[in-house]
Amino acid sequence: MKGFFSLPGERLFHVATLSALGFLLLFFVGIISSLATYTDWRQFFSILFSKEILFAIRLTLFTSTMATIISMVFAVPAAYAISKTNFRGKNIVDTILDLPIVISPIALGAALLVFFNTSLGRALEGNLMRFVFEVPGIVLAQFTIISALAVRLLKATFDSINPRYERVGRTLGYTKIKVFFKVTLPLARNGLIAASILTWARAVGEFGATVTVAGAMKMKTETLPIAIFLNLAQAEVERAIAVVFVLVAIAVIALVILRRFTSRRQTS
């Protein structure tokens, strides 16, 4: 190593890149650990197991899991179509699907709110179920934010699958649909799991669209990010911090599982 970075220019470059890395690491570890200094650990667990926070945890896990399942049901075939099919206007479709990733979630939430004020939106709410300021609204808001991300991640998975596998499957007596279930999906397994975890984690942390569509109502539409918002607004900083720790813990678990699957994918 010493010999490799022996030239003065190389050493300078090496120091500069490692310094940037060190700065970012310190920054993130610093802001997370600063929470610990503000926490009264004697009260932490009683706050954590309070009725409100347990409700927020349950609601968040339920809505984010539902949103992930629904988004996967749409994203898997949609990503496959955009990855493996050539059609006119594919680039435009691809760009439209990227929009929800770059548009501010609050703007998307506002768009949903406006939609439910149109005649079609009102008919849906009247005949199907109520979304605005209700739990289904949370699922819908999360779905809106994560489905595009799911399509993007799954498209990358399907793109990486060599079409020869599917071709061999066809010559071995499998129809196009059977090949999708018997060859493509098993090949995409790790990518599917990784995409599910990432989109689920994104849904867990979703705030902007959720608060716009479902509102911020204690013990009704109070997901974990909304619980942070409500408690900070009421100057209940310690309660807010307890929720932050729950979100950090969920994120860490998700990333550990994700790493297991992505590293397995790389070695396969």
Added chain:
Amino acid sequence: MISIRNISANAGSFILKDINLEIKDGEYFVVVGPTGSGKTILLECLAGLQRLRGGEILISGKNITPVPPERRELGYVPQDYALFPFLDVRENIIFGLQPKKISKQELEKKVSSLANLLSIHHLLDRNVRTLSGGEKQRVAIARALAISPKVLLLDEPMGSLDVRTAKYLRLELKRYHEELGITTIHVTHNLIEAEEMAERMAILHMGQIEQVGTPDEVFFYPKSPFVADFIGTPNILDCDYYNDIGHGLIEAVCGGVPIILPHHDGPVRKLTLLPRDVYVTTRTPPGPGINRFRGTVMEITPFSSLIKLTIKVGEINLLAELPQDIFEEMDIRTGHEVHLILKLRSLRVY
């Protein structure tokens, strides 16, 4: 009999144009051509994996053009074999039998007979990721043969193998073909592989067939400048004297040069030899002086990774080929005197 009639296909910017071929039952047919000539697309058209723009494909008189790949009953071994990494070797082999709902006993019987044929019994429970290139090839062939196909389609089956393994597996492929008698269409860019395996071969260039024939016909009577360039123009010498000297040998004078030939029934009129079968050396070779000559280098032409030499021997010019690194090591220049050895087994007599 496979009849390919006027087929055309588009794959991206690549076009396959008016391909016509007749492949006999049980024949080992090789399609050879440089990279990008359309070999894989042709094979995919046969397998039903490429949509045809025109023309039709008949197997035993039945038009299979509208038949989807899953009902064509053709065994397909793609480049790099595409073994399913989520299945072990046994599961890969029986993959094509599962839609047929065969009993477990029959499945085992089939796996066992294929494992015997391809000598892969010891691999059956292995993860396919742990197999060597040669092992993967044999498993891929077993998987393709499991469905009892009418035709076996092999796309660059030796492409990712080292020279030694490829040589061994070429012999093995010949053995499977002889044992099963299955019509085989083998696609390759490797001329030596084509010559060794083919009963007949087709030369493909830019989506069109340049020539079809036995390896001898193609190598010694190239029909187009491209084929001649692709295979390398052979040396053709007219013979005006020959005499059987016994021990399976003939003494002849071809192109004014005395040459010893392997026994040949009938008159000796012509002698052909590929440039790669003319050995060139700057030092006097040891051993008896049969088919060894001295010549003068008249011309040196680089051709891809080879160097083509025109060498004057007596009154005739002989073409020889050398790999570039060996040529550079020998430090041969125009006007230099060199020694030539003609490879007895490669001499062809007409």
